[in-house]
Amino acid sequence: xxxxxxxxxxxxxxxxxxxxxxxxxxxxxxxxxxxxxxxxxxxxxxxxxxxxxxxxxxxxxxxxxxxxxxxxxxxxxxxxxxxxxxxxxxxxxxxxxxxxxxxxxxxxxxxxxxxxxxxxxxxxxxxxxxxxxxxxxxxxxxxxxxxxxxxxxxxxxxxxxxxxxxxxxxxxxxxxxxxxxxxxxxxxxxxxxxxxxxxxxxxxxxxxxxxxxxxxxxxxxxxxxxxxxxxxxxxxxxxxxxxxxxxxxxxxxxxxxxxxxxxxxxxxxxxxxxxxxxxxxxxxxxxxxxxxxxxxxxxxxxxxxxxxxxxxxxxxxxxxxxxxxxxxxxxxxxxxxxxxxxxxxxxxxxxxxxxxxxxxxxxxxxxxx
Amino acid sequence: xxxxxxxxxxxxxxxxxxxxxxxxxxxxxxxxxxxxxxxxxxxxxxxxxxxxxxxxxxxxxxxxxxxxxxxxxxxxxxxxxxxxxxxxxxxxxxxxxxxxxxxxxxxxxxxxxxxxxxxxxxxxxxxxxxxxxxxxxxxxxxxxxxxxxxxxxxxxxxxxxxxx
Numbered sequence: 001x002x003x004x005x006x007x008x009x010x011x012x013x014x015x016x017x018x019x020x021x022x023x024x025x026x027x028x029x030x031x032x033x034x035x036x037x038x039x040x041x042x043x044x045x046x047x048x049x050x051x052x053x054x055x056x057x058x059x060x061x062x063x064x065x066x067x068x069x070x071x072x073x074x075x076x077x078x079x080x081x082x083x084x085x086x087x088x089x090x091x092x093x094x095x096x097x098x099x100x101x102x103x104x105x106x107x108x109x110x111x112x113x114x115x116x117x118x119x120x121x122x123x124x125x126x127x128x129x130x131x132x133x134x135x136x137x138x139x140x141x142x143x144x145x146x147x148x149x150x151x152x153x154x155x156x157x158x159x160x161x162x163x164x165x166x167x168x169x170x171x172x173x174x175x176x177x178x179x180x181x182x183x184x185x186x187x188x189x190x191x192x193x194x195x196x197x198x199x200x201x202x203x204x205x206x207x208x209x210x211x212x213x214x215x216x217x218x219x220x221x222x223x224x225x226x227x228x229x230x231x232x233x234x235x236x237x238x239x240x241x242x243x244x245x246x247x248x249x250x251x252x253x254x255x256x257x258x259x260x261x262x263x264x265x266x267x268x269x270x271x272x273x274x275x276x277x278x279x280x281x282x283x284x285x286x287x288x289x290x291x292x293x294x295x296x297x298x299x300x301x302x303x304x305x306x307x308x309x310x311x312x313x314x315x316x317x318x319x320x321x322x323x324x325x326x327x328x329x330x331x332x333x334x335x336x337x338x339x340x341x342x343x344x345x346x347x348x349x350x351x352x353x354x355x356x357x358x359x360x361x362x363x364x365x366x367x368x369x
Numbered sequence: 370x371x372x373x374x375x376x377x378x379x380x381x382x383x384x385x386x387x388x389x390x391x392x393x394x395x396x397x398x399x400x401x402x403x404x405x406x407x408x409x410x411x412x413x414x415x416x417x418x419x420x421x422x423x424x425x426x427x428x429x430x431x432x433x434x435x436x437x438x439x440x441x442x443x444x445x446x447x448x449x450x451x452x453x454x455x456x457x458x459x460x461x462x463x464x465x466x467x468x469x470x471x472x473x474x475x476x477x478x479x480x481x482x483x484x485x486x487x488x489x490x491x492x493x494x495x496x497x498x499x500x501x502x503x504x505x506x507x508x509x510x511x512x513x514x515x516x517x518x519x520x521x522x523x524x525x526x527x528x529x530x531x532x533x
Contacts, residue, residue: 115371301373
């Protein structure tokens with residue numbers, strides 16, 4: 001009992017320490033200007049060219065990630081040439097708007113960073129704003145952003161875990177699993193049996209198990225990494241529309257290329273209904289091919305982004321009220337949501353793989369009339 | 370707005386990294402893991418099958434043993450019964466034989482006694498006859514010592530013959 005009490009109080013201290021460690025910039029921000037919750041949250045769930053660790057937003061501790069631009073040849077330099085560049089303010093008196101952007105220095109000369117987008121400076125050496133957005137050309141940005149770094153880290157982590165699990169079986173043969181293999185084997189078997197075998201024809205499911213396993217662990221591990229508030233976690237990778245778009249697109253490709261005669265027959269010439277209806281159903285079914293992965297994309301994006309937003313918003317209560325006593329409310333609530341998010345992290349990975357298997361299963365199903 | 374717009378650079382990296390990850394995992398992780406799991410499942414199901422078979426065999430063996438035991442017991446009972454019967458028979462036989470023998474002995478003893486008795490009687494008769502003859506001789510010698518007496522006897526004898 002005493003041990004447990006000690007542990008939980010230690011945990012509380014850690015949670016407090018972490019929340020201050022991570023959200024310290026806003027203490028500084030609130031001293032200078034009014035604390036903007038929306039802006040802070042958006043900043044945290046979006047991609048960046050640096051990996052912010054602690055301290056104020058400008059001049060705090062950050063890992064400056066490499067910027068890779070393709071603009072008449074590759075240009076590679078550190079993002080510190082933007083973050084430590086020249087801050088430029090453009091004021092539009094007519095619309096009472098003002099924009100801040102960072103002009104690159106050194107190797108980043110000729111480019112500017114505005115809201116984590118890289119633009120080419122125009123002939124006058126500035127960004128030209130039309131409405132609220134710069135009208136300048138953008139180079140092809142292939143930078144190792146925070147999300148790319150998180151993607152690489154997560155992928156290497158999955159690879160290391162799974163290779164070590166595979167190594168166990170290689171060394172010990174088909175025996176009862178131990179250690180890491182003991183933890184992951186039931187999950188792997190669950191994906192194979194409850195996701196693949198349950199939804200796909202039992203003679204054809206083998207082919208899709210590696211894809212479903214990869215997609216499940218990719219989403220799950222990266223969801224979990226996103227819940228860790230400090231580096232190497234905390235990036236909103238699986239809540240990024242680009243990632244979910246890519247994953248959904250993969251499922252679309254697998255489904256389309258697995259589709260058999262029966263599947264396409266149901267799309268282009270639906271059996272069992274009158275001819276005018278058959279023609280009428282074609283566009284509906286074609287749209288249906290796209291809406292399924294589209295729903296996958298939106299579901300994962302919205303769930304994970306929403307989770308990050310809720311945790312950040314709850315922590316922000318302290319900074320909105322500018323009183324540490326609010327931590328008594330906001331920290332337990334944020335902790336509760338974080339624990340819930342651990343469940344969501346698994347659930348979303350499971351759902352994505354499950355629905356992918358369902359779509360593939362429908363595409364390879366044999367006619368049974 | 371840019372929250373829901375895909376980013377080209379990230380898309381390129383994701384495509385690259387995910388494809389590589391899928392390839393590496395499929396080749397070096399999923400294949401050996403699934404193979405091992407399948408092999409073990411195969412092994413377990415085979416072991417279970419074998420256990421089931423062995424159990425059935427054991428049951429059959431036990432039933433057989435029971436049968437053998439039962440038969441052995443019955444046989445033993447049978448043998449015991451037969452032995453008892455044989456023993457009884459032997460005793461009966463012996464008793465009968467002994468009785469017969471005893472009867473025979475008694476019979477032969479009786480015969481011997483009878484013959485002995487007869488012999489003794491004959492001897493006695495002979496003895497008595499010779500004694501009587503001696504006595505008669507002595508009497509006759511005395512009686513017939515005078516003529517008168519001879520006459521008187523002759524008369525008497527004659528008289529007796531008549532009466533007979």
